[in-house]
Each structure stands twice: as structure tokens, then as C-alpha cells.
Amino acid sequence: MTRLMIALTVVLALLFCTALVLGPANIAPLDSLRTLVIDDQGALTLVMREIRLPRAILAVLIGASLGMTGAAMQGYLRNPLADPGLIGVSGSAALGAVLSIQTGVAATVAFALPLSALFGALIGVFLVLLLAGPRGSSLTLILAGIAISALAGALTSLTLNLSPNPWAASEIVFWMMGSLVDRSMTHVWIALPFIVVGVALLASLARGLDALTLGEDAAESMGINLKRLRLTLIFGTAAVVGASTAVAGAIGFIGLVVPHVLRPFVGARPGRLLWASALGGAILLLAADIAVRVVLPTRDLKLGVLTALIGAPLFLHLIYKTRKDGL
Amino acid sequence: MLASVPSFKSKLIAGLVAFSPAIALADTPPMRVVSMNLCTDQLAMLVADEGQLLSVSRLAQDPEGSAMAEQAQTYLPNSGFAEEIYLMQPDLVIAGSFSTPATTAMLQRLGVPVVVFDYASSLSDIRDRLFQMGEVLGHQDRAAKIIADFDAQLAALQAEITTRPKAALYYANGYTSGDSTLAGQILIAAGFDNIATEAGLPYGGNMPLEVLALMQPDAIITSSPSATTSRAEDILTHPVVDTLRQKTGTGWFSDRDWACGTPFVLNAIADTAALRRQLEGNGS
Amino acid sequence: MTLLCVKNLSLRRRNRDVLKDISFEIGAGELIGLIGPNGAGKTTLMRAALGMLPSTGMSSLAQLSARDRARAVAWMPQAREIAWPVTVETLVTLGRLPHLAQGQKPSLADREAIEEAMGYLDLTDMRDRTATRLSGGEQARVLLARALAQQTPLLMADEPTAGLDPSHQISTMQTFSKLARAGTSVIVSLHDLGLAARHCTRLIVIDDGTIVADGPPAQVLTPDLIRSTFSITAWYETTDQGIVFQPLEVVT
Numbered sequence: 127m128t129r130l131m132i133a134l135t136v137v138l139a140l141l142f143c144t145a146l147v148l149g150p151a152n153i154a155p156l157d158s159l160r161t162l163v164i165d166d167q168g169a170l171t172l173v174m175r176e177i178r179l180p181r182a183i184l185a186v187l188i189g190a191s192l193g194m195t196g197a198a199m200q201g202y203l204r205n206p207l208a209d210p211g212l213i214g215v216s217g218s219a220a221l222g223a224v225l226s227i228q229t230g231v232a233a234t235v236a237f238a239l240p241l242s243a244l245f246g247a248l249i250g251v252f253l254v255l256l257l258a259g260p261r262g263s264s265l266t267l268i269l270a271g272i273a274i275s276a277l278a279g280a281l282t283s284l285t286l287n288l289s290p291n292p293w294a295a296s297e298i299v300f301w302m303m304g305s306l307v308d309r310s311m312t313h314v315w316i317a318l319p320f321i322v323v324g325v326a327l328l329a330s331l332a333r334g335l336d337a338l339t340l341g342e343d344a345a346e347s348m349g350i351n352l353k354r355l356r357l358t359l360i361f362g363t364a365a366v367v368g369a370s371t372a373v374a375g376a377i378g379f380i381g382l383v384v385p386h387v388l389r390p391f392v393g394a395r396p397g398r399l400l401w402a403s404a405l406g407g408a409i410l411l412l413a414a415d416i417a418v419r420v421v422l423p424t425r426d427l428k429l430g431v432l433t434a435l436i437g438a439p440l441f442l443h444l445i446y447k448t449r450k451d452g453l
Numbered sequence: 454m455l456a457s458v459p460s461f462k463s464k465l466i467a468g469l470v471a472f473s474p475a476i477a478l479a480d481t482p483p484m485r486v487v488s489m490n491l492c493t494d495q496l497a498m499l500v501a502d503e504g505q506l507l508s509v510s511r512l513a514q515d516p517e518g519s520a521m522a523e524q525a526q527t528y529l530p531n532s533g534f535a536e537e538i539y540l541m542q543p544d545l546v547i548a549g550s551f552s553t554p555a556t557t558a559m560l561q562r563l564g565v566p567v568v569v570f571d572y573a574s575s576l577s578d579i580r581d582r583l584f585q586m587g588e589v590l591g592h593q594d595r596a597a598k599i600i601a602d603f604d605a606q607l608a609a610l611q612a613e614i615t616t617r618p619k620a621a622l623y624y625a626n627g628y629t630s631g632d633s634t635l636a637g638q639i640l641i642a643a644g645f646d647n648i649a650t651e652a653g654l655p656y657g658g659n660m661p662l663e664v665l666a667l668m669q670p671d672a673i674i675t676s677s678p679s680a681t682t683s684r685a686e687d688i689l690t691h692p693v694v695d696t697l698r699q700k701t702g703t704g705w706f707s708d709r710d711w712a713c714g715t716p717f718v719l720n721a722i723a724d725t726a727a728l729r730r731q732l733e734g735n736g737s
Numbered sequence: 738m739t740l741l742c743v744k745n746l747s748l749r750r751r752n753r754d755v756l757k758d759i760s761f762e763i764g765a766g767e768l769i770g771l772i773g774p775n776g777a778g779k780t781t782l783m784r785a786a787l788g789m790l791p792s793t794g795m796s797s798l799a800q801l802s803a804r805d806r807a808r809a810v811a812w813m814p815q816a817r818e819i820a821w822p823v824t825v826e827t828l829v830t831l832g833r834l835p836h837l838a839q840g841q842k843p844s845l846a847d848r849e850a851i852e853e854a855m856g857y858l859d860l861t862d863m864r865d866r867t868a869t870r871l872s873g874g875e876q877a878r879v880l881l882a883r884a885l886a887q888q889t890p891l892l893m894a895d896e897p898t899a900g901l902d903p904s905h906q907i908s909t910m911q912t913f914s915k916l917a918r919a920g921t922s923v924i925v926s927l928h929d930l931g932l933a934a935r936h937c938t939r940l941i942v943i944d945d946g947t948i949v950a951d952g953p954p955a956q957v958l959t960p961d962l963i964r965s966t967f968s969i970t971a972w973y974e975t976t977d978q979g980i981v982f983q984p985l986e987v988v989t
Contacts, residue, residue, distance in 0.1 A: 150661035173663040176692045204820035227684055293625055293685035300684065308627060308662045310692050333839045336831060339820045340883065346789055347812035348887070349803040349835045394821040426627075426659055 130391050134405035138186070141412040145182040146174070148419055180311045185415045186408040187314070187321050188306075188374050191366035193407020194400055196381020198328045201335035201396030202359050206386060207264055207444055209437075210367045211378025211430075214274030215250040219364075219371035220301040221278045221285070222246020228289045240320050244368030250274055251363050255356070264448050303430030304375035306415050313373040324365030325404065327358050332397030339396060377430050379437020380407050386440060410436075482591025483545035483566075488513075489533045489556075490549030492713035493570045495521050496586045497547060498528075499715070500596050508541055520709040520717035535559040547589065573714020575638045576607065582714055603716045607642065610722050614644035618671035618732055620725075621648045622706070623660070623694070625676060625685040630657035636711050639718055643725035645672065666693050672702035672728055704728040738765045739797070740891045740922050741786065741810070746794035748785050748946075755781050756792065757946045763924065765890065768917040770937035770954075771926040774967055778946045779926040780815065783893050787812055807835030811884040815895040817876055819868050825879050826864040829855055832886030854885035858912065874905035881912065892916065892923045898932060910936040930971070934958055934982035942966055954980060964988055 146162065147155035153170060161170040162179065192210060199208035210216050226232040226242030257270035282301055286294040334355040337345035346352050370377070384406040385399055392398040411429070414436075418427040487508040488497045494513035497506050498521050508529040516522040531538055535556045538546060546567045548557050557567045568589055573579050580600050587596025620640055622630045630636040631649040633656050640647050648668045649657050665673075675689050688694065710721040741763040748756040755778050763769060771779050785792040788799025788806065798806055811832070819828065832854065833847045843851070855861050858878045863871075868879055877897065884892055892913075898906040910932050913923045917938060927933045933940055933954065940957045942950040944966045950957045955975070963971050963984075972983045 149663050151663045151667045153667075169666045169669055172693055172696055173666050176696070177663045177666070204818075289683070291683040291685070293683055296626055297683060297685055308688050308691060312692070330839065333834065333837075337834055339818075339823060339828070340831060340880070341814060341816055341818035341820070343784075343789070343814035343816075344812065344818070346803075347787060347807065347810070347814075348831075349807035351803060389821070393827055394823045395827060396821060424659070 130388075130402060131405065134402065134409065138405055138409050138412070141409060141416065142182055142186065145185065145412055145416050146178050148416055149173070149178055150419070150423055176310060177308065180309055180314050181306050181415070182412065183314050184306055184309050184317065184374060185412045187317060188370040188377065189380060189408035189411025190404040191321050191325065191370045191407070192377065192380035192411070193384040193403035193405070194325060194328050195363050195366055196407070197385040197396065197399045197403035198331055198335065198359055199363065199381070200385050201331070201338060201399065202355070203258065203267060204338060205264055205267055206389075207267060207382070207441070207448065209379060209382035210247075210251075210363065211376055211380075212275075212382060212441070213250075213254045213258075213267060213271035214278055215247050215254065215363060215367050216371050216376035216378065217275045217278035217282070217302075218250025218253075219243040219247035219368045220376045221282045222249075222368065223372045224282050224285050224297075224301060228285050228291075236316055237319075240316050240369045240372040243372035244320060244364050246278075247368040247371065248360065248364040250278065251360050251367075255360065264445075268445075299428060300375045301371075302376060303428035304371075304377035305426065305428050305430075306374050307426055309373060317369040317373045320365045320369035324362045324367075324369070327362030327365065329400055331355060331358055331362070332400055335396035335400070375428075375430070377411070377433055379433045379441070380410055382444075383433075383437045383440055384410055386444070483543075483589075485542060485544045486547065486590065487531060487538050487541055487543040487545070488547040489531055489538060490547070490552055490570070491519060492573070492582075492715065493547045493549050493586075494525065495519065495713055495715045495717070496570070496582055497590065498524050499599060500583070500586045500592050501590050502592065505590060507543060508538075516709070518708045518712065520713070520715065520720070522709075535563070539563050539565060545589070547586075574633060574635050576635075576642060576718070578635075579603065579714040579716065579718065583716075599716060603719065606716075606719050607722070610719065610726055611642065611644075614726075614729075616733060617644055617646045618702075618729060619648050619651070619668070620645035620672040620674055620702075620704075621660075621665055621668065621670040622657075623665065623673060623675045623689065625683070625689065627659050627662060627688050628657065629654060629660040629665075631655040635714055635718070636706070639711060639721045640674075640725060643722045644729045645725065662688065662691060662693050666697065670697070670701060671732060672704060673697050674704035674706055674725065674728070677705040677707050702728050702732045739763065740765060741924075742795070742797040743786050744795040746782070746785060746792055746796055748781060748790060748792040755946050756785060759794070759943075759946075759948055761941060761948065761951060763891070763922055765922055766917050766920050766938075767922045768913050768936060768938045769922070769924045770933035770940045771924060771943065772928075772930060772933050772940055773943040777943045779943060780895050782943060783812075783895060783924065783926065787893065804835060807887070807889075809889055810891040810893055811887040811889045813880060813884050813892070813894040813897060815899060817873070817880055819876060819880075822867045822869045824865050825860055825868050825871075825882075826851070826855070828868045828879055829860070829882045829886050832883040832888075835887060850888050851886050854882040857885055858882045874901050877901055877905065877909065881909065885916075890921060892921060894923070894925045896926050896928065898925075898927065898929060906932060930958070930963075930967070930984060931982045934973070934980045954982075958982060 147158050158174055162174040165171045195210045200206055222245050223239055223243040226239055232239040253274055254270050258267040283298050286297050334350045337348050337350045342352060385403045388402045388406050389399060392402050414429055414432045417432055418429060484505055486506045488494045489510050491510055491512040494509035506528060508531045509525050511530040511532055513519045513525040514522055514530055519525060533556060538560060543565060546560055546565055548567055548569050550569055550572050557569060560567050570582060573582050583596050583600050587593040622636055629649045631654045632647055637647050648670050652660060652664055704725060710717050739762055744760045746756055746759040759782060773779055784790045786796045786798055788796060798810055801809060829851050833843055833850060836847060855864060858881055860879060860882055897909055914936050917923055937954060940954050941948060942957060949966055950962055958973055963969060968988045970985045970988060972985055974981050
């Protein structure tokens with residue numbers, strides 16, 4: 127473990143504890159941690175184990191997923207503008223999830239919901255890579271992302287508007303902006319297997335992404351199987367983004383911000399950036415989720431609002447820089 | 454759909470729609486009346502003469518949300534668009550304060566008299582709306598009789614209240630209703646105290662799940678699962694809510710009896726009072 | 738020792754014969770210039786010989802597994818791509834990738850190979866500079882060091898001198914010469930016939946997908962071949978400063 131990884135782990139652990147002791151109900155921090163470990167047979171343990179713990183765990187899992195996916199996609203496309211939310215992968219996953227909920231498929235088997243979201247994400251990431259081409263130039267990448275996001279968003283809204291469900295408007299906001307409010311351990315269990323598999327797939331790309339620093343041809347000549355690398359990336363991304371979106375909606379910009387911030391600390395090596403971004407993503411999402419509880423505790427402020435407020439200015443800065451460099 | 458909107462919002466919207474001139478108080482009662490709001494539909498069906506009411510909203514025919522779905526089948530349904538209502542050539546249109554201002558303004562511009570009924574947020578509002586409907590339709594006597602019946606039944610339901618257990622009203626997306634709403638008033642009339650008031654939400658609003666859990670209500674009353682699936686309703690099957698249900702009294706409310714200020718709220722009060730008696734029975 | 742053996746290599750693309758029945762062998766210690774006009778098939782020939790393009794016929798490198806091939810030949814594509822602002826040392830270290838498994842730290846032998854490659858190209862003092870901020874000539878040197886760090890008996894480079902100033906062009910060719918004298922063979926595609934004539938030990942001329950000449954520069958660069966393949970005239974002489982080749986006029 128490098129110093130960076132140790133520092134990130136420490137920050138993550140601190141934030142995790144903070145997330146556990148913060149909530150709309152005022153419980154003394156020590157009481158809350160004690161009742162988390164020792165069952166008091168009452169409401170406190172219930173709150174800690176069934177509300178705050180799953181929320182904090184999901185923030186870590188989903189943040190890590192999105193951070194790592196961002197690093198992997200940027201490494202593969204050799205473009206710092208790639209982010210699963212921006213290029214429409216999260217939106218496609220949300221469409222898959224919404225379709226499975228509205229058709230009732232999600233209620234049939236435990237894993238139907240994340241699987242449908244995974245399938246949606248698969249179509250999204252496949253389309254983006256198809257449209258953007260192997261060396262995703264910024265222009266085609268962003269244009270492809272806009273088109274796929276718009277289409278997935280429109281189909282999601284259409285599906286929800288066609289349903290006789292009276293909460294369509296609030297559901298649309300959830301799927302577009304994302305939230306971790308009142309998620310339960312059930313959600314942890316349905317997301318966890320997909321995230322573990324997806325993260326393992328993405329982590330296996332380290333060597334290939336390093337080699338891609340020199341371009342596709344050079345990487346291939348150094349023994350990297352580009353076809354397998356591409357498939358691993360597609361399935362890994364679909365698995366983590368699908369599972370994350372299925373339980374928390376589409377949360378944007380984590381995959382954009384985190385690799386950008388951490389890149390200088392890992393010597394810009396795409397392979398080392400993967401795990402660093404996973405930790406960084408977990409930190410950012412946990413911090414964002416703490417912020418929505420502290421800033422506007424009585425309103426259901428959506429996570430995506432906060433991540434976009436941080437991420438969008440950075441995105442604009444990156445576009446400006448890209449234009450200057452004439453990429 | 455209208456009926457499902459948590460009623461705390463009514464206060465915000467009620468002020469926005471102005472009452473139209475009391476055209477309906479003219480000497481001859483209107484004979485081609487169109488109602489375009491689920492709640493006024495039911496009041497009108499209760500008070501109107503046969504043949505006097507021409508059309509009710511489509512929602513009034515839906516048994517999930519309407520207490521008078523069966524009677525409503527005998528009227529023309531409308532979807533609340535100015536064009537279709539104008540073509541019915543009504544001599545009076547009754548709208549609720551939730552009806553879009555654009556539609557009522559358009560109808561008035563076309564020369565159709567429109568009466569806008571305010572939303573009922575208390576039991577006495579129900580009396581007022583019944584009285585108003587009697588005046589608008591020219592059947593003050595019939596309205597007075599319905600009000601008297603309502604008062605008598607309500608008094609009978611209130612007579613036996615001794616203890617006041619705490620209850621929580623919990624809807625999809627974690628919403629709750631406070632004392633200043635019709636649902637809150639139903640709860641009070643049924644002999645419960647509302648934890649939303651204790652939590653500082655007199656009109657209701659978003660109540661975080663952990664606040665609900667720590668308030669430890671004696672009963673939790675949630676909306677009955679709708680026929681469709683949605684993630685908004687996920688929260689009603691959250692492990693915490695399930696645990697609370699196991700430990701406490703469990704009630705369900707249905708939009709048909711809870712959402713509109715009509716005498717049918719007596720059904721809601723009776724059901725909820727039965728839940729309270731059941732709790733008291735367990736306690737003793 | 739044969740480092741590369743190509744036999745009857747042919748490649749069709751979009752109903753056009755890009756390579757027709759190409760055969761040659763490469764032994765140790767050769768510096769081979771692959772020359773020919775634009776579109777003759779130089780890049781295609783190198784990529785097909787590496788097994789990176791589907792072709793018919795035989796290439797000894799294409800038969801190897803991806804991993805073994807990466808230890809048998811280092812390939813420098815024409816596009817000098819450095820996607821991320823890594824340091825010079827990190828970039829050169831990438832050359833050791835074929836020798837390392839996923840997650841494996843470079844061993845002492847790996848570190849020696851990296852130091853040797855950087856020393857060979859005079860990069861030792863620049864090891865901590867950011868590669869993307871270097872000049873074009875310096876970047877070319879860093880990328881060459883990466884290929885050297887791969888420590889393969891054969892090096893293939895596609896137009897390594899393109900876009901470089903004269904001094905960088907010459908020093909690049911001198912590096913290749915030095916490598917060849919030490920036993921490593923190098924194949925470079927070139928447009929500058931003067932550089933090819935002066936530094937290469939052997940020239941393979943291809944035109945329209947076939948080899949039209951193969952041999953030492955003095956034998957290959959005849960006025961007839963220059964005229965028929967490149968449509969130019971040239972002045973050629975062996976002087977006491979080595980071979981001098983200067984293209985003169987376009988032949989119409």
C-alpha cells in the first residue's frame with residue numbers, strides 16, 4: 127500500500143463513522159455506534175442496522191463502483207471526459223431498472239432488478255463505444271453521450287408517465303438524480319454480488335490500460351488482447367453501473383471528478399488510478415451523502431444535485447482545456 | 454391521481470384560485486351541471502336531482518380512488534379539458550381548487566359559469582362544502598339533511614373515545630400528514646394522536662424513516678399497496694416499517710374514503726376507530 | 738540465427754491486393770530499411786508480419802502467442818502516442834510489461850533493463866520530467882527507450898524519423914546502427930532515401946505490394962530502380978565520408 131492508498135483508506139473510515147452517527151433523528155454518536163454493535167432489542171438498533179448502516183455501505187459500494195468505472199473508461203478511451211453518467215450508461219441502466227419495475231419483472235426474482243439495469247447499462251456502454259470509436263475523440267464521445275442520455279431519459283419518463291403510478295414525477299427525479307434515502311439491507315444484498323464481480327473485472331484491466339498509454343497498436347504488440355480488454359471493460363462497467371443505478375438511481379460526475387483529482391497522485395498511471403479512484407469515489411459519495419443530510423436535513427435533496435454542482439464546473443474546465451490542447 | 458396527492462399541499466394551492474361570481478345562486482337551479490374534480494363529483498352526486506348532473510370526472514368512476522364509483526358509471530365521464538367540457542354545453546361547471554387555472558379561466562372566457570370548490574382540510578369543511586353544494590345546485594334542504602346525518606354518525610363514533618394512542622400516517626416516498634389536513638382530522642376523530650404533530654409537521658411532509666422508528670407509534674397506518682409497482686412505495690415494505698408493523702397496530706387507508714371531504718370519511722373514521730379498539734383490547 | 742521469416746505473405750483488403758507473395762528472412766545484427774513510395778504497403782507489411790493484420794502465407798512472428806511475440810519483437814507505431822502525463826521513467830518502464838504479470842513489481846533485472854535503455858538514449862537526467870511536455874524529438878527518444886527496455890532481439894519501427902529535425906533523425910539512425918552492431922536487428926520504414934542509404938545494412942524496396950529489390954544499399958539503389966519505383970533521379974556516390982544519396986528531379 128502506498129501512502130496515498132493509506133491516506134484515502136483512513137479518510138474513508140472516518141467518513142463512514144461520520145455517516146453512521148449523522149441522521150435526522152438526534153442520537154448521541156457513542157450511543158448510536160454502541161447500539162449498532164450490541165442489539166438493544168429496540169428502535170435504536172433498528173435505526174442503526176436497517177437504515178444508517180445500509181445507507182453508508184451503499185454509499186461506499188456505489189461510490190467505489192462509479193469512481194473505478196470512470197478511471198477505467200478514461201483509461202480505455204484515453205480521454206479524461208469519460209464518465210458513466212455523462213456518456214449515458216447510468217441513464218440506460220435507469221431505463222432498464224424502470225422497465226423492470228413497471229412491468230413487474232423486478233418483483234418476480236430477487237436479482238431481476240439489478241439484472242435489468244445491468245442489461246440497460248450494457249446497451250448504453252456498447253452504443254457509446256460503438257459511436258465514439260476506439261480512440262474516443264472528445265467530440266464524438268460527448269455527442270454520443272448526449273444522444274444516449276437524452277434517449278434513455280426520454281424513454282424512462284415515457285415509461286413512468288404511461289404507468290398508472292401517481293408518483294411518476296418524483297420517480298423521474300429519483301432515476302435522473304439518484305438518492306440513498308431509506309435504502310435497506312435488501313438493496314445491499316442485491317447490489318453487492320454484481321459490484322464485486324464488476325470491480326474484479328475492472329481491476330483486472332490495470333495492465334492493459336497502462337499499455338494503452340502508448341496507443342492501441344503498441345499495446346497490442348506488447349501482448350495485450352484488446353478484444354478481451356474491451357469486453358471486460360463493457361461487462362465490468364455494466365455490472366457495477368447497473369447494480370449501482372438499480373438501487374440508487376443515476377448519480378453523475380463521480381467517475382469524472384475522482385480520477386481527475388487523483389491522477390497526479392498516481393503519476394498519471396491508468397492502472398494505479400483504478401483502485402485509487404475506487405477509494406476516492408467511495409469518499410466523494412459518502413461525503414456527498416453526508417452533505418445532503420447536513421445541508422438540507424428536512425428536504426429530500428438528491429445526491430446527483432450535489433455531485434453535479436461539484437462535477438459540472440470541472441467538466442466545463444476540462445472541455446475548455448481539451449479545446450485549448452486541440453484534442 | 455388527484456386524490457392521491459398528500460393533502461398538505463392543498464393549503465398552498467387553495468389560495469391561488471379565485472372564486473367565480475355566484476352565478477349559481479340565480480333563481481332557477483342549473484340543469485346541465487358538469488363536475489370536473491373527484492371530490493366535487495361525489496358531493497354533486499349526493500346532492501343533485503336526477504338529470505341535473507350531466508358529467509363527472511373520469512376518476513370518479515375508478516373504484517380505487519372513488520367512494521361512489523358505481524353511481525358515477527351512470528354519468529358521462531370527462532377528462533377535465535376545457536374543449537370537451539365546453540362541447541357538453543353545461544350551464545354550470547364545478548371545479549376543485551386543484552383543477553388547472555388554465556382550464557377554468559378558459560371556460561369562463563367561453564361564457565360558461567364556473568364554481569370553484571375549496572379543498573376540505575377538516576371535518577367542518579365537509580359541512581361547509583355540502584352546504585355550498587346545496588346552494589349551488591338549489592337543493593339546500595337535501596344538503597341540510599345530509600349534514601345532519603353526518604353530524605349524528607360522527608357524534609356516535611366520538612362518544613366512546615377514552616384513551617388516545619399515537620399513530621403514524623405513512624405514505625409512499627415517506628410522506629406523512631399532520632393535524633391540519635383532512636387525513637389528520639380523520640385520525641383525531643378516530644381517537645388517535647398523530648406523531649407527525651409531535652415531530653413538528655402540522656401539515657405533514659417528509660418524515661425520515663428513522664424519525665418514524667424512534668417515535669415509536671402505537672399504530673402505523675399506510676396506504677394500501679396499489680395495483681401497480683413503483684419504487685415510491687418501496688419504503689412501505691422497508692424492513693423497518695415491517696418491524697414496526699409487527700410490533701404495533703397496522704392499518705391501511707384507502708384513497709376512496711380518506712382523500713375527499715365527503716361524508717364517506719365516516720367510513721375511514723370507523724375503520725381507524727376499530728383499529729384503536731383492537732389495540733386497547735390487546736393492551737388490557 | 739533467423740529472427741523473422743516471412744514466406745509468401747499476401748493480404749487482400751477491399752478487393753485489392755495490398756501485399757502480394759512477400760518472402761524474406763532477417764538474421765541477427767541487421768539494420769533493414771523498408772523503403773517504397775506512399776501506399777506501397779510498408780506499414781501493412783510490418784503489421785502483417787507482426788500478426789496484427791489477418792493475412793495468408795507465413796510469418797514466424799505471427800505464429801507466436803501474444804506474450805511470446807512481445808518478447809521476440811518490439812514495435813514502434815508511427816503515431817507517437819503518449820496519452821497521459823506520465824514521467825519519462827514510467828513510460829520507459831511500460832516496455833517491461835511483457836515480462837511482468839498483472840500486479841507484479843519490476844525485479845532487479847527489470848530495473849537494470851530500464852536504466853540501460855534510458856542510459857542508451859541519454860534520458861537518465863530527464864527521468865522525472867513529464868513525457869507529454871517534452872519536445873517532439875525528446876518524445877521520440879523516450880518512446881524508443883521504451884522499445885529498447887522491452888529487450889527483444891528484433892525491433893520494428895514505422896517511420897521513426899518522420900517529423901524530426903535533422904540532428905534527431907541522424908541520432909535516431911545512429912542508435913539503430915549501434916543496436917545492430919551489438920546484435921539486435923532493426924527494421925525501419927523510411928521515406929528519406931539518404932538516411933536509408935547511409936545507415937542501413939540492407940534495403941528492402943516494395944512497390945505496389947511486392948518486393949522489387951532486397952540487398953545492400955549499393956546494390957539496390959540503382960538509377961533504374963530509383964526511376965521506376967520512386968519516379969525520381971538521384972545523385973549517388975560513395976565518398977570518404979560514407980554513402981551520399983541525394984534525390985534530384987521528378988521524372989515524368
